[in-house]
Amino acid sequence: MKKNQSILLQSMLFSTLAASAGLASAQQAPAAPAITIYTAGSMSGALGEITRQYTSQTGQPVQLVSGPAGALLDKIEHSAKADIFVSANMAHPQRLTAEGKASSSVVFARNRVCVSARPDVGLTTGNLLDKLLDPNVKIGTSTPKSDPGGDYAWELFAKAGTVRSGATQILEAKAQQLVGGAVAPQVPGGQNPVKYFMETRRVDVFIGYCSSHSPKPDTTFTQVELPPELAISADYGMTVLVSKQDAATHDAAYRLAMYLMSPAAQRVLTSYGFTAVARQ
Incomplete structure (x- = not known):
């Protein structure tokens, strides 16, 4: 009887230590790298609200870099680090797609x-x-x-x-x-x-x-x-850049891009005066 109790106690202790080790590992794990969006300045207000909601829901940090879309395109073509590009036209993201620097471009919103x-x-x-x-x-x-x-x-x-x-x-x-x-x-x-x-x-x-x-x-x-x-x-285009980062970062960029096309995100766009393209 004592032997069985000893085995049971050892088992419980091992489980407790394993759980503690797992918790410590999780606490020490590096935070998810931020997904960087290069966005046309006219979209920065709406995207700021959308990405704050996304970070709140998922814990995924997002960094916005805004400015004239043509200037941002030039930076991306000269190796600036970006994961998603949102332009105030379709020509710029389609150019990156044609150059093999980005995935297919989609209409993200209309203005x-x-x-x-x-x-x-x-x-x-x-x-x-x-x-x-x-x-x-x-x-x-x-x-x-x-x-x-x-x-x-x-x-x-x-x-x-x-x-x-x-x-x-x-x-x-x-x-x-x-x-x-x-x-x-x-x-x-x-x-x-x-x-x-x-x-x-x-x-x-x-x-x-x-x-x-x-x-x-x-x-x-x-x-x-x-x-x-x-x-x-004005059709606003979006594309995911062909990432040189790890696969996890690239997958995270695609998940964020999918969220940007979701009804929840598109509802925010309409509150800023854009016309949504996804069904709400």
Whole structure:
């Protein structure tokens, strides 16, 4: 009887020690490496909220690097470390796919081009082209090629030329490329560049996206939709980079990419003014 009790006690002790060793091993295990997303600046607010939710649910840390998508593409092509790339167009991620640097590209979200103005400009959808062509109205844009937002502005100018003769040349000459380029005017620290340039009257209107960096858009300025004949939509592309990291990191990037297409994530996008592409 005593022998059986001794065996039982030894067994219980072994189990306790094994469990303790397992707990210690888990506590000493390195934290999961962060998944790095290179994202267009216009998507940074929404992605920030989505990835915070994801980290809270899974424990997976996520690092966001935001900026003009064209500039981010250039960095990735020159070996910058990124696991997922979200661009304000499809051309940039598709280019990485074609180069063998990324998996297939998918449409992650949709956006539209809008024009923001100070209230005193009196901008409406109905008078938008007249206001843009007004010699007294100064226009701000992002920088073409470096930033898809600038490319969309130039697309708007091209459409304007089909509506009114000579409009394209006038608008291109007037446009001040203030953000998204390698060289841009200085902005005080912590200031939103677009807001700063309009408040200081460097420009009167700014051609950008209808989405916002916050679920509660800034109502300081008037934002108007383009008229149907000038309307421009923007498809945001996403791709997972062909990782040189370990398989676990690569798998984690794919899991995060799948989450970004989930109904929960897509609902967040709509609250920031984007159009969801996945069924909610």
